[in-house]
Amino acid sequence: MVTLTEVAKRARVTAATVSNVLRNREKVRPETAERVLKAISELGYRPNLNARALAEGRSSTLALMLSNLSNPFYPEFVLAAERAARKAGHFLMVCNTDDDAEIGRAYLNQIAGTLADGVLVMNTDIAINELCISAMHSAPILLAMWEHPEAPPALPCIAVDFARAGALAAGHLLELGHREIGMLVGDGCGGLQDARSNGFRAALREAGVETDTSAELVVRDSIDSGYAACMRLMASKPSLTAIFATNDLLAIGAGQALMSMGRAIPGDVSVIGITDIQLAHQVHPALTTVAINTTAIAELSIERLIRLIQQPSQAPEMVLAPPPELVVRASTGVRRSRAR
Amino acid sequence: MVTLTEVAKRARVTAATVSNVLRNREKVRPETAERVLKAISELGYRPNLNARALAEGRSSTLALMLSNLSNPFYPEFVLAAERAARKAGHFLMVCNTDDDAEIGRAYLNQIAGTLADGVLVMNTDIAINELCISAMHSAPILLAMWEHPEAPPALPCIAVDFARAGALAAGHLLELGHREIGMLVGDGCGGLQDARSNGFRAALREAGVETDTSAELVVRDSIDSGYAACMRLMASKPSLTAIFATNDLLAIGAGQALMSMGRAIPGDVSVIGITDIQLAHQVHPALTTVAINTTAIAELSIERLIRLIQQPSQAPEMVLAPPPELVVRASTGVRRSRAR
Structure with missing residues (x-):
């Protein structure tokens, strides 16, 4: 690899001058700067960002810690955050x-404050107070x-009003x-999605409709689990005319289960997710x-994390x-006057 | 942030001793090492990996450059590679x-050889000779x-026999x-999937079956495009009894199109992907x-990249x-004796 010294030698200047050209061109005479830039281009030199970051007391990398990239929500978040x-x-x-959680801890120990300047944490099993300690010692x-x-946590966060999402679905x-209405409640990455189901139940109750707790199933977040759970639900409660799932994966699985049972969507049963x-x-x-606007959440998260890195001592x-x-798309429709 | 010097001070040793304890405990007397480890734990010190990597002439980060994380294949590859x-x-x-390609170049310029020690490149629009130049100047x-x-490229690579995958689907x-048989050929991330379609055609030809070029469509890799293309294909060629798609996204889209047209899968039409x-x-x-074994490819890629970093001068x-x-799953079946 080409070093700064080799660039300096070729441009007949000191290493400090090369460094000055890279950081702050104004400090160097134009002819000298041009010679240095020519040498950089001829030798194919690339400034060592690690070294620069260290010298300036900052690195240019953020980390995003998530629980499982195989859930399609995460790649979409990563895409927007990146x-x-x-x-x-x-x-x-x-x-x-x-x-x-152990792998999460290993990552935090090894990258926070060293390879990464700040960490975005999504749905983790690591306890908040453990994260607080890490944030104190290493990076925001x-x-x-x-x-x-x-209920705001002891760490900076972007909050999403999932109870409202549930209420919108109910409405x-x-x-x-x-x-x-049958209910599939996700219990996968990051724990039980109870804010969503509670919001849903509260909105029904407000309209005078009591939910049937025997038509509720708690399942792991995946299409496969949604499929299996919906099969069980419809077998025990064939009169259900709608299924609410706390996330789209479960709702998609439920939809496929209904179709394979020969139930029309939304003719026989409506399906809604979050x-x-x-x-x-x-x-x-x-x-x-109910769209939570993943892109907006990702952008807000990145913006706030960068702010935290720049002003670390905020509450x-x-x-x-x-x-x-x-x-509203095609999977929900007016309840049939005579349910099967 | 706690520094190495503070650890040294608390443990009443030199910074070099702390460094020795972190790198090679054997060099230091057990009592001293214990005192240093205690100070590290009490102060919550974390060794600066950037600094260490620099000192040892290597960083511990690999980069994976891919074209679009929104294609579900990539998250699966990332998961296995990570x-x-x-x-x-x-x-x-x-x-x-x-x-x-411009964003790809910017990444290569900025991370290769600095933040990352080696780069895995998947399906990119950057020309091979451009990548070669970057590999020469910065990192493998x-x-x-x-x-x-x-046709091996001028760069180290993991090759996948996609022509064979096409041939297996044909067989x-x-x-x-x-x-x-109708054919949907993907032309998304990384260019036309012609190895797959050529392998498919060659296997048919070998069996004495000529493919109908008017039953072939080139489409962008996505479920939506597969859906739209299959609609067009079946409208112009209603006698098709099977659809081969060069990737699963297109095949899934095609399957949904057939169902929404009221065609049974595989009763009326069989569908196969890669x-x-x-x-x-x-x-x-x-x-x-046809499974390409994404996990095995990802593991092989990481293993080889690490080897390249350790022994950079290989051909x-x-x-x-x-x-x-x-x-074989549920979307393919024996051709009906009398096609519709």
């Missing part, structure tokens, strides 16, 4: 913890998707005349869902993401 | 180029998925009695496909990934 980071001049390193940590805005089904992952509009019938602040929005 | 890298003690930084580059093993459809992404077994009916070597394998 774009936002890149626009702000930062690189984004993705750390996948494989749903294992921001929780990218806090599901309980009513939509009520408006279509549904009363007998998140609006890409697949939601790609499946047929396209899924009605933990909770920022509320834009409110969730109902996206 | 696991393999982690097991070998390396971090994996994911760089998403958004299908833009490995092409993670070369589709043409018959399966022939065995089931299909002769009128890759075996997770969704392939999650859709209903589950997709028959570019092409390593062939394990051969593709047919995975």
Whole structure:
């Protein structure tokens, strides 16, 4: 690899001058700067960013720690976060913890404050106070998707009003005349999605509709689990006219289960999810869902993390993401006057 | 942030001794080492990996450059690559180029040889000779998925025998009695998937079946494009009894199109893809496909990249990934005696 010294030699200047050219061209005489830039280009020299970051007391890399990239929501978040980071001049390193708190700890110990200047943490099994200690000793940590805005954590976070997402789903089904509604509650990466199901139940209750707790199943977040759970649900409660799932993967699995049972969507049963992952509009019938605006959350997370790195001593602040929005597609419809 | 000097002060040793304890405990007297480790733990000190990497002339980060994380194949590859890298003690930084060669160049210029010690490149629009120049000047580059093993590139690579994958798909459809087969050829991230379609055509020809070029469509890699293309194909060629797609996204889209047209899968039309992404077994009916073994390719890529970093002056070597394998699921079946 070409070194700074070789560039200096070729340009007949000192290493300090090369360094000055790289950092602050104004300090160097134009003719000298031109000679240095020519030597850099001829030799194919690349300044060592690690070294520069160390010298300036900052690195240009952010880390994003997530529990499982195989859930399609995460790649979509990563995509948006990486774009936002890149626009702000930062690189984004993705750390996948494989749903294992130990791996998460290993990453935090090894990268926070060293390879990465700040860490975005999404749905982790590591306890908040453990994260606080790491944040104190090494680099700022921001929780990218806090599901309980009513109870701010001891760390800076972007909060998403998932209770409102659940309420929107309930409102939509009520408006279509549904009363007998099955519920699939996700319990995968990051724990039980209870803010969503509680919001859903509360909105039904407000409209005078009590949910049937025997028509609720708690399942792991995946299409496969949604499929299996919906099969069980419809077998035990064939009169259900709608299924609410706390995330799109479960809703997509439920939709496939209904089709394979010969139930028409939405003719016989309506299906609604939460998140609006890409697949939601790609499946047929396209899924009605409550969009949380993943891109906006990712951008807000990156922006706030960079701010934390620049002003580290702030009190933990909770920022509320834009409110969730109902996206009506083909999987929900008016309840049939006579249910099967 | 706690510094090495503070640790040294607290443990009443020199900074060099702390450094020795961190690198090679044997060099230091046990009592001294214990005192240093105690000070490290009490102060919450974390060795600066950047600094260490620099001091030892190596960093511990690999980069994976890919074109678009929104294609579900990539997250699956990233997941496997990240696991393999982690097991070998390396971090994996994911760089998403958004299908833009300029962004790819910017990443290469900025990270290769500085933040990252080696770069895995997947399906990029950057020309091979441009990558060669970067590899010469900065850090080793490995092409993670070369589709043409018959023509090795000027860079080290993992080659996948995609022509064989196409041939396996053809053999399966022939065995089931299909002769009128439509073809969807992907032209998304990384260019036209012609190795796959050529392998498919060659196998048909060998069996004495000529493909109907008017039943072939070149489309962008996505479920949506597969859906739209299949709609067009079936409208112009209603007698087709099978669809071969060069990747699973297109095949899944095609399957959804057939269902929405009221065509039974595989009763009326069989569908087969290539890759075996997770969704392939999650859709209903589950997709028959030719698995390329993404995990094995990712592991091989990481292993070879690390070897290149350790022994940089090797001639570019092409390593062939394990051969593709047919995975028969529910989307293919025997051709009906009387096609509609």
